[in-house]
Amino acid sequence: MMTELEAAQAGKITKAMLQAAEAEGVSPEFIREGVSRGTLVLIKARQSGRVVAVGEGVRTKVNASIGTSSHLCDLELEKRKARLAEAHGADTLMELSAAGDLDRIRREVIESVGLPVGNVPLYQAFCETLREYGDPARLDPEYLFELIERQCADGIAFMAIHCGINLFTLERLRAQGYRYGGLVSKGGALMAQWMVKNGRENPLYEQFDRLLEILKRYDTVLSLGNGMRAGAIHDSLDRAQVAELLINCELAERAREAGCQVMVEGPGHVPLDEIETSVRLAKKMSGGAPHYMLGPLPCDVGASQDHITAAVGAALSAAYGADLICYVTPAEHLGLPNEEDVVAGVRAARLAAHIGDTVKLRGRADGRDRAVSKARRDLNWSEHLRHLLFPEEARRFVEERKSVRGKRCSMCGDLCALDQAQVVFRDFLSEEKR
Amino acid sequence: MMTELEAAQAGKITKAMLQAAEAEGVSPEFIREGVSRGTLVLIKARQSGRVVAVGEGVRTKVNASIGTSSHLCDLELEKRKARLAEAHGADTLMELSAAGDLDRIRREVIESVGLPVGNVPLYQAFCETLREYGDPARLDPEYLFELIERQCADGIAFMAIHCGINLFTLERLRAQGYRYGGLVSKGGALMAQWMVKNGRENPLYEQFDRLLEILKRYDTVLSLGNGMRAGAIHDSLDRAQVAELLINCELAERAREAGCQVMVEGPGHVPLDEIETSVRLAKKMSGGAPHYMLGPLPCDVGASQDHITAAVGAALSAAYGADLICYVTPAEHLGLPNEEDVVAGVRAARLAAHIGDTVKLRGRADGRDRAVSKARRDLNWSEHLRHLLFPEEARRFVEERKSVRGKRCSMCGDLCALDQAQVVFRDFLSEEKR
Numbered sequence: 001m002m003t004e005l006e007a008a009q010a011g012k013i014t015k016a017m018l019q020a021a022e023a024e025g026v027s028p029e030f031i032r033e034g035v036s037r038g039t040l041v042l043i044k045a046r047q048s049g050r051v052v053a054v055g056e057g058v059r060t061k062v063n064a065s066i067g068t069s070s071h072l073c074d075l076e077l078e079k080r081k082a083r084l085a086e087a088h089g090a091d092t093l094m095e096l097s098a099a100g101d102l103d104r105i106r107r108e109v110i111e112s113v114g115l116p117v118g119n120v121p122l123y124q125a126f127c128e129t130l131r132e133y134g135d136p137a138r139l140d141p142e143y144l145f146e147l148i149e150r151q152c153a154d155g156i157a158f159m160a161i162h163c164g165i166n167l168f169t170l171e172r173l174r175a176q177g178y179r180y181g182g183l184v185s186k187g188g189a190l191m192a193q194w195m196v197k198n199g200r201e202n203p204l205y206e207q208f209d210r211l212l213e214i215l216k217r218y219d220t221v222l223s224l225g226n227g228m229r230a231g232a233i234h235d236s237l238d239r240a241q242v243a244e245l246l247i248n249c250e251l252a253e254r255a256r257e258a259g260c261q262v263m264v265e266g267p268g269h270v271p272l273d274e275i276e277t278s279v280r281l282a283k284k285m286s287g288g289a290p291h292y293m294l295g296p297l298p299c300d301v302g303a304s305q306d307h308i309t310a311a312v313g314a315a316l317s318a319a320y321g322a323d324l325i326c327y328v329t330p331a332e333h334l335g336l337p338n339e340e341d342v343v344a345g346v347r348a349a350r351l352a353a354h355i356g357d358t359v360k361l362r363g364r365a366d367g368r369d370r371a372v373s374k375a376r377r378d379l380n381w382s383e384h385l386r387h388l389l390f391p392e393e394a395r396r397f398v399e400e401r402k403s404v405r406g407k408r409c410s411m412c413g414d415l416c417a418l419d420q421a422q423v424v425f426r427d428f429l430s431e432e433k434r
Numbered sequence: 435m436m437t438e439l440e441a442a443q444a445g446k447i448t449k450a451m452l453q454a455a456e457a458e459g460v461s462p463e464f465i466r467e468g469v470s471r472g473t474l475v476l477i478k479a480r481q482s483g484r485v486v487a488v489g490e491g492v493r494t495k496v497n498a499s500i501g502t503s504s505h506l507c508d509l510e511l512e513k514r515k516a517r518l519a520e521a522h523g524a525d526t527l528m529e530l531s532a533a534g535d536l537d538r539i540r541r542e543v544i545e546s547v548g549l550p551v552g553n554v555p556l557y558q559a560f561c562e563t564l565r566e567y568g569d570p571a572r573l574d575p576e577y578l579f580e581l582i583e584r585q586c587a588d589g590i591a592f593m594a595i596h597c598g599i600n601l602f603t604l605e606r607l608r609a610q611g612y613r614y615g616g617l618v619s620k621g622g623a624l625m626a627q628w629m630v631k632n633g634r635e636n637p638l639y640e641q642f643d644r645l646l647e648i649l650k651r652y653d654t655v656l657s658l659g660n661g662m663r664a665g666a667i668h669d670s671l672d673r674a675q676v677a678e679l680l681i682n683c684e685l686a687e688r689a690r691e692a693g694c695q696v697m698v699e700g701p702g703h704v705p706l707d708e709i710e711t712s713v714r715l716a717k718k719m720s721g722g723a724p725h726y727m728l729g730p731l732p733c734d735v736g737a738s739q740d741h742i743t744a745a746v747g748a749a750l751s752a753a754y755g756a757d758l759i760c761y762v763t764p765a766e767h768l769g770l771p772n773e774e775d776v777v778a779g780v781r782a783a784r785l786a787a788h789i790g791d792t793v794k795l796r797g798r799a800d801g802r803d804r805a806v807s808k809a810r811r812d813l814n815w816s817e818h819l820r821h822l823l824f825p826e827e828a829r830r831f832v833e834e835r836k837s838v839r840g841k842r843c844s845m846c847g848d849l850c851a852l853d854q855a856q857v858v859f860r861d862f863l864s865e866e867k868r
Contacts, residue, residue: 403769
């Protein structure tokens, strides 16, 4: 089987490319070219046939993550969260369980949604190693590669794999000597521990070609994970993080050359004025690989409202070129999200992605903003509600609170600005732009 | 009585300046200089003595607006909303009622909070004119000036007044000939109607010196209102809006020269990549007058989640120099906010202001971010929660969901990244930055 990248480079337009082109309102050739250059990846949900295009020139996508932990392990809850994420407009799902029967959870979660499902293979790997030996340093590389293949075979559509946290990267961290926020990547922290305790190179880096061969067999998209990502705005763009990014970008090129679809992950916690640098650096060094952004969070003190913190960072990162936004829920930094948190997280991330797209894609993304504005101007409530990003939510507001009477709402009542303006401007302004 | 501006220019350090300096952690001379230059205003709550500094070099402030409309007129509800806004950290309050006994509402709202209370005099003026004559064009300028003085005498600390929407501005709108979002400012739309129907200049522009004399008598801060503000991202920076801004900036200079404290208001709806231009233009043309930003909203389709839309715009506008952020609640564009909406709006705006301040004020604003990050790294939950922006909310989360056991939370459980990292990095990294 050819990967989408190999097919594109051979000049072929696949079924997945046609499907992506239709969903994005672009030509199949546009998709093929992007995939061929590696600036676009096609993430395919094997269980449903759905294709999600991520990268340059297409709508910014939103990922929602679910999964168990040893403190809260309830497969049915995670499946409900997965379905809620899909219902509220997530484009991809990551199954990040770290407790329970992990093979079963993965298979059931994949079957419960139509979305492409991604994961982080190191979670299961270290989880089962800890369970068996009580020490993550006992992780056997052979078992790790077998596990990755099993996960691909189960239909995992994309994988965040920590290949760039290698001995070079660790040495940069050691030379730096300090980190405000420590290491906040589970996969990164555990792999670092493995390398230090065993005095060995990261097998995912050392045997990168072997990894690529596995992923290519299933056309599973490689997402180069961010094990050194900053978990504090004061750690943003520190040398340890940039060292890993540099290695990841080098690996992205190798993956592409080998015909494996690949994305590069971004942080984390980034101050507002470093988001542009952060995104551009990753895009530039990786040769334009699709960028999967974890927010970012532009401050560290927002816990309980971090879906909003992340929306600020995500809107900006999308505007600068991030292609896939991982949602952050109000539970971030405090515990596992519940169903309500998942909905809040998906909504905030979708809103942020749209805000970014109105800049990144211009006229291709802001048509509904224009439609909403004109409907508001004309006090046309049904048109107004219809074009919103969250029409059900807005409609419920208006209905439950009975906030609209005739054309006017309770915000201004009889002193409605739009209505007052109409008195004069009906003759003064034309209804359509000349 | 001297205004703070006059006192500062005379080299005096007033009680209000001392109070502002202490609250901001800067020297009294720093405050005096800023007030003297007009880059800082001191908004004073007469009923409580509280002083709020707004402008360059101090923390970005948050305004919450409350007020009745003819659809929803409940004074007790508005007072509860006002107190909630104060309790959740708003710095100023705007009392924007447009229905009921407006003198009584104003007086009772002022008495119910310790915050400086602002308003928009044109609301009451047009409201009462409509009630009496059924036509806003019958507004009597003499009554308007008397009303403004009465409101000042009642203790209104700052006033958004629509002086810049004059015949020149209206002509620019006519020449432009189109607006996607129409006019969304109540005061602006009503004053435009008044001018067009009467064929006369805006009395607030024509008799600007008279207005300044009234405001100076009470040291009420003038906030030059944005009657032409864009209510659609596609209208952002259109010529009608920039024309009014230009006039407002000219008037800001005149106010300053007359010894009247003054701010300039910004839009509205602004695409993400025009926020910098929007803020810098207002700051530059006004000679650095404090900038009061209404959000902005970087997209038009977010209704029901527009506190988040506005947080994105507000964080960016604060980073670029906006000094006072008007909150936007989830009810925006749909109806009057209820108590829950007020709390959500204040929280989102405070978070956005802080994100902006970590860029704008650097080390003076981001100390708590560093403290939170270090506490997280060290799995010190009590320190972590203590330094958050919303500690009660986060604590409730942790307690209600029992998400923390020992040092670990339900997010990662036994696979805690920070804990795993500590195993190795206790020796590897130093606890404090060298």
